[in-house]
Amino acid sequence: xxxxxxxxxxxxxxxxxxxxxxxxxxxxxxxxxxxxxxxxxxxxxxxxxxxxxxxxxxxxxxxxxxxxxxxxxxxxxxxxxxxxxxxxxxxxxxxxxxxxxxxxxxxxxxxxxxxxxxxxxxxxxxxxxxxxxxxxxxxxxxxx
Amino acid sequence: xxxxxxxxxxxxxxxxxxxxxxxxxxxxxxxxxxxxxxxxxxxxxxxxxxxxxxxxxxxxxxxxxxxxxxxxxxxxxxxxxxxxxxxxx
Numbered sequence: 001x002x003x004x005x006x007x008x009x010x011x012x013x014x015x016x017x018x019x020x021x022x023x024x025x026x027x028x029x030x031x032x033x034x035x036x037x038x039x040x041x042x043x044x045x046x047x048x049x050x051x052x053x054x055x056x057x058x059x060x061x062x063x064x065x066x067x068x069x070x071x072x073x074x075x076x077x078x079x080x081x082x083x084x085x086x087x088x089x090x091x092x093x094x095x096x097x098x099x100x101x102x103x104x105x106x107x108x109x110x111x112x113x114x115x116x117x118x119x120x121x122x123x124x125x126x127x128x129x130x131x132x133x134x135x136x137x138x139x140x141x142x143x144x
Numbered sequence: 145x146x147x148x149x150x151x152x153x154x155x156x157x158x159x160x161x162x163x164x165x166x167x168x169x170x171x172x173x174x175x176x177x178x179x180x181x182x183x184x185x186x187x188x189x190x191x192x193x194x195x196x197x198x199x200x201x202x203x204x205x206x207x208x209x210x211x212x213x214x215x216x217x218x219x220x221x222x223x224x225x226x227x228x229x230x231x232x233x
Contacts, residue, residue, distance in 0.1 A: 023233075025230070025232075027230075032152060049231070057233050058232070059231065059232055059233070060229075060231040061229075061230040061231070063200060063227075063229065066200075066227050066228070066229070066230065067202060067205060067225075067227060070149075070225060070227050071205070074149075079151075079152040080151065083230055083232075085232060095232065095233045096233075097231075097233030098232040098233060101198065101229075101231045101232050101233075102232075103153075103198050103228040103229075103230065104153040104154060104188055104228070105153060106152065106153025106154075106156070107152075109232075
């Protein structure tokens with residue numbers, strides 16, 4: 001389960017809209033609690049995928065941004081608990097590329113559909129322990 | 145004894161500890177000691193004998209690939225961080 005304050009979900013959607021027609025991406029910071037990933041902050045990142053023409057269907061977060069996020073998380077006594085990215089004009093379903101390049105089970109991979117420039121809805125996914133696929137996890141929004 | 149900071153998803157394999165102290169004078173031996181202490185961690189970091197392609201190791205904020213890789217010297221006051229590369233589609 002992913003616990004996500006509504007205002008942070010709105011920021012994730014806005015980042016997806018701002019990045020359109022490219023994929024937008026960033027990191028989820030927070031902590032784990034009783035098996036749930038609890039988001040307390042987000043860190044939008046630049047999509048540094050090296051081929052401009054492929055950015056509508058690919059994203060990459062730079063090593064520098066990953067290091068900065070890790071340092072920021074340590075400074076705030078938080079952890080990186082997941083990744084967000086957008087799917088321009090495609091459903092927010094984890095793609096074969098998302099699976100091929102997935103890291104570890106336990107991270108939340110929240111994907112937001114951006115349709116013709118407007119963010120619509122998000123779904124969140126977790127990598128299965130045997131790395132064979134993703135399973136959807138519930139997103140629980142909160143007001144705080 | 146250097147310190148290795150463990151990413152959140154891997155902490156179930158380290159007894160939920162976020163920081164592990166390890167023996168070893170190099171990055172390679174420090175990682176070897178880590179996976180000896182916590183064998184279930186190994187498949188998440190290594191594919192065979194090499195680090196998984198998305199696994200990056202930083203020594204005091206410097207990617208060890210830009211230093212001497214696994215042969216990079218580690219002192220007892222050093223902190224190693226394991227940070228994944230993130231990409232998708």
